[in-house]
Amino acid sequence: MPVETHEERGETASLLGEKQPLRCSLLCEAVAPDFHQVWNLMETRSWEPLPLSDATLRSHDSWTCSPLVPEYRLWDPVHMFLTPVVPHWPFYNLDTMFVRGLKRKCFDGEEDIEGTLAGIKAIPSYNLQRQSLLDMSLVKLQLCHMLVEPNLCRSVLIANTVRQIQEEMTQDGTWQMINTQSTGQASVDRLVSTDILCRSSREQAEGKHVPGYSTFSKDFEGDQAQDSSETMSTASSVQAPRNLPSNVWEMENPQENKGNFQKSLDQIFETLENKTPNSVEDLFSEVDNSYYDLDTMLTGMMSNTKMGHCDGLESFSSPTTTTSSSNCKSDLNELDHIVEILVES
Amino acid sequence: MVFLPFFNYRFRKMKCFSRYLSYIFRPATSILSCSCHTEADIISTVEFNHTGELLATGDKGGRVVIFQREQESKNQPHRRGEYNVYSTFQSHEPEFDYLKSLEIEEKINKIRWLPQQNAAYFLLSTNDKTVKLWKVSERDKRPEGYNLKDEDGRLRDPSMITTLRVPVLRPMDLMVEATPRRVFANAHTYHINSISVNSDYETYMSADDLRINLWNFEITNQSFNIVDIKPANMEELTEVITAAEFHPHHCNTFVYSSSKGTIRLCDMRTSALCDRHAKFFEEPEDPSNRSFFSEIISSISDVKFSHSGRYIMTRDYLTVKVWDLNMENRPIETYQVHDYLRSKLCSLYENDCIFDKFECVWNGSDSVIMTGSYNNFFRMFDRNTKRDVTLEASRENSKPRAILKPRKVCVGGKRRKDEISVDSLDFSKKILHTAWHPSENIIAVAATNNLYIFQDKVN
Numbered sequence A: 001m002p003v004e005t006h007e008e009r010g011e012t013a014s015l016l017g018e019k020q021p022l023r024c025s026l027l028c029e030a031v032a033p034d035f036h037q038v039w040n041l042m043e044t045r046s047w048e049p050l051p052l053s054d055a056t057l058r059s060h061d062s063w064t065c066s067p068l069v070p071e072y073r074l075w076d077p078v079h080m081f082l083t084p085v086v087p088h089w090p091f092y093n094l095d096t097m098f099v100r101g102l103k104r105k106c107f108d109g110e111e112d113i114e115g116t117l118a119g120i121k122a123i124p125s126y127n128l129q130r131q132s133l134l135d136m137s138l139v140k141l142q143l144c145h146m147l148v149e150p151n152l153c154r155s156v157l158i159a160n161t162v163r164q165i166q167e168e169m170t171q172d173g174t175w176q177m178i179n180t181q182s183t184g185q186a187s188v189d190r191l192v193s194t195d196i197l198c199r200s201s202r203e204q205a206e207g208k209h210v211p212g213y214s215t216f217s218k219d220f221e222g223d224q225a226q227d228s229s230e231t232m233s234t235a236s237s238v239q240a241p242r243n244l245p246s247n248v249w250e251m252e253n254p255q256e257n258k259g260n261f262q263k264s265l266d267q268i269f270e271t272l273e274n275k276t277p278n279s280v281e282d283l284f285s286e287v288d289n290s291y292y293d294l295d296t297m298l299t300g301m302m303s304n305t306k307m308g309h310c311d312g313l314e315s316f317s318s319p320t321t322t323t324s325s326s327n328c329k330s331d332l333n334e335l336d337h338i339v340e341i342l343v344e345s
Numbered sequence B: 001m002v003f004l005p006f007f008n009y010r011f012r013k014m015k016c017f018s019r020y021l022s023y024i025f026r027p028a029t030s031i032l033s034c035s036c037h038t039e040a041d042i043i044s045t046v047e048f049n050h051t052g053e054l055l056a057t058g059d060k061g062g063r064v065v066i067f068q069r070e071q072e073s074k075n076q077p078h079r080r081g082e083y084n085v086y087s088t089f090q091s092h093e094p095e096f097d098y099l100k101s102l103e104i105e106e107k108i109n110k111i112r113w114l115p116q117q118n119a120a121y122f123l124l125s126t127n128d129k130t131v132k133l134w135k136v137s138e139r140d141k142r143p144e145g146y147n148l149k150d151e152d153g154r155l156r157d158p159s160m161i162t163t164l165r166v167p168v169l170r171p172m173d174l175m176v177e178a179t180p181r182r183v184f185a186n187a188h189t190y191h192i193n194s195i196s197v198n199s200d201y202e203t204y205m206s207a208d209d210l211r212i213n214l215w216n217f218e219i220t221n222q223s224f225n226i227v228d229i230k231p232a233n234m235e236e237l238t239e240v241i242t243a244a245e246f247h248p249h250h251c252n253t254f255v256y257s258s259s260k261g262t263i264r265l266c267d268m269r270t271s272a273l274c275d276r277h278a279k280f281f282e283e284p285e286d287p288s289n290r291s292f293f294s295e296i297i298s299s300i301s302d303v304k305f306s307h308s309g310r311y312i313m314t315r316d317y318l319t320v321k322v323w324d325l326n327m328e329n330r331p332i333e334t335y336q337v338h339d340y341l342r343s344k345l346c347s348l349y350e351n352d353c354i355f356d357k358f359e360c361v362w363n364g365s366d367s368v369i370m371t372g373s374y375n376n377f378f379r380m381f382d383r384n385t386k387r388d389v390t391l392e393a394s395r396e397n398s399k400p401r402a403i404l405k406p407r408k409v410c411v412g413g414k415r416r417k418d419e420i421s422v423d424s425l426d427f428s429k430k431i432l433h434t435a436w437h438p439s440e441n442i443i444a445v446a447a448t449n450n451l452y453i454f455q456d457k458v459n
Helices: A019-029 A031-045 A054-059 A061-065 A077-082 A090-097 A100-104 A126-142 A152-172 A188-205 A213-224 A232-237 A248-252 A260-273 A279-284 A294-305 A309-315 A319-330 A332-344 B003-018 B294-298 B339-350
Strands: B025-027 B043-048 B054-059 B063-069 B083-090 B095-097 B102-104 B110-113 B121-126 B131-144 B168-184 B194-197 B203-207 B211-216 B224-228 B241-246 B253-258 B263-267 B279-281 B302-305 B311-315 B319-324 B333-336 B360-362 B368-372 B377-382 B388-392 B408-410 B419-421 B433-436 B442-447 B450-456
Touching (some): A126 B339, B043 B110, B043 B433, B043 B442, B043 B450, B054 B110, B063 B121, B083 B131, B083 B168, B110 B194, B121 B194, B203 B241, B211 B241, B241 B302, B302 B360, B311 B360, B360 B433, B368 B433
Parallel strands (some): B194 B241, B408 B419
Antiparallel strands (some): B025 B450, B054 B063, B063 B083, B110 B121, B194 B203, B203 B211, B241 B253, B253 B263, B263 B279, B319 B333, B360 B368, B368 B377, B377 B388, B433 B442, B442 B450
């Protein structure tokens, strides 16, 4: 798949070197899968099968072709869960990607930095900025202080911001969730819809009206029956005062299923409301009584960490064990800390 | 002679600052600060009592320190009553909720004084979960001459007693003792963010993120729930309560603010559960300023009634607004506290500074309002003259009797001397808590673990 550089698109090159535009464009194109990866982390908490399956991953060229993507985001699900989330989130890299003055430039459209230097710098696209804000927000929601109850006001504000971005992305049509079955079988329909997804997202980014929406939604409907998690209806299930008249998906798919995103948010609030002894677990998964025992939870975690790459992917299909492993890994340190405290007390 | 033109030049320069000054403050005493810089010493609340004689501070370590104003002495009339430490006590201890495996912080969220009704002082202090009523009393006499025990307290052998005497009260060194008189616990699932004493002095309310409870001072095992905004389905939660306060004169009226930038005024006479507001204050959003952070910066962090009871003041992230209780659709005054941060919201969101909860205060006559900012700056706005001033609470600038120099933040372009650029602001030094004496121009400013007390210049 040819990768466009910023020069080809008529954008100015970044000061950081020739490779920089390449990175930018890859990140833009990888919006769908990367975004999708983020939701994975959310979804594992909800015990729902991850929409990403092995087949879907391989089918998406942009995920596999670039060695640069892991630098930004470890889209490899196993790696993502193994390594701490925070340092690898793209917005940290975005800071270096944007020359220093750009860091201050946010989406509210304020004036550019002083000096002519500003004109030369590569200005990140609105979608990219929105994406990084969304990721940042999700990280903030995920990282909660394990010892003290998280601040509900802060969580609510961040969640509302995430909802707002999600609504806007749904309106723009850049919101894409790939339908997958819990069994992980990738039907031809699904692959087709994935292509249309990517195509439509690219077309959207270029500002074209996508006539393929209706066809896409039909494909979608075809998969609807088999699907357990539905993202499009997220827009409708979200308590939003705004209309989304342009959202065909919303009309086609009424309140049948709860969206992954909504569910993830739900989980967070449920957790905030009903803390169990293993709050780490609950934040990421439905309440499972077996996890009340810290020991079993830890041993369960430890056994899961030994899973290999493929195992990790396959394990996404099985709701029971995945969620704990994926989420626990990122919070191993905090859990250790909790154990220390419990043992000492 | 050399000095004169120089002086004129400086005076002229000063002039442009003095135009904005309604008050020139100078510190009355040296800075009262804790010696150690641990996190437990971070001041989390500041409150004058109703006469202004006492100033209470609460910190993250659960301690309450009360300062008392010296009686003005005729010998040194220019030293108008400095504040000294009066009492220190540990109000709350850290707790561990075993059911949820979570710590309950001992940080004092709010202190509210009760009006004085006898020789003792009463205050309410609260952490995230428990409200306590403390009695602070002085003891300057002690009884001497007991029959059954001697001066050291040892029991005397009754067979050795030959005479009886009546114990007399003799003066002793002043001792200030604080005793917890009531503990109001187990009524809040979420973190308590406000307490407010009612004007009837018999009840008070405590507000957490989703509920407000009404207490009677005498009853600790029960409270009335008067506001409950918890949705049946927690997944639908989009709004939380951020602050609440009783009307200063009408014991049936109170307001509470939300994270969506709205204020609701409720009348307890209408129903037991005040979920339906009597008045709803909300300013329509400015579409030109809309961004992803609009909702976060509109979240109200503090709400205060004016002393007159006619107005309420709200603080959101970038502004202070004054509302007339009779007009619900928009505030009557809006003051920009640090609008230069509007372009930095992204970074402030990243480092969580956007969630800082600044407080705001009225002066005694409701003519000036004050609030804090970053870099240890605090701002005052004169409502009548529409002038404002930015001052800094720092050790370097706070030699006793030194006049505080107004500060200015330059937004872009050329930076004048003495101005500070937005990028140089220290966002870890924030002034969240301030207090104003109820009748005089004395202010207390809490900057992390330092407490600054300033008085206005005596002309």
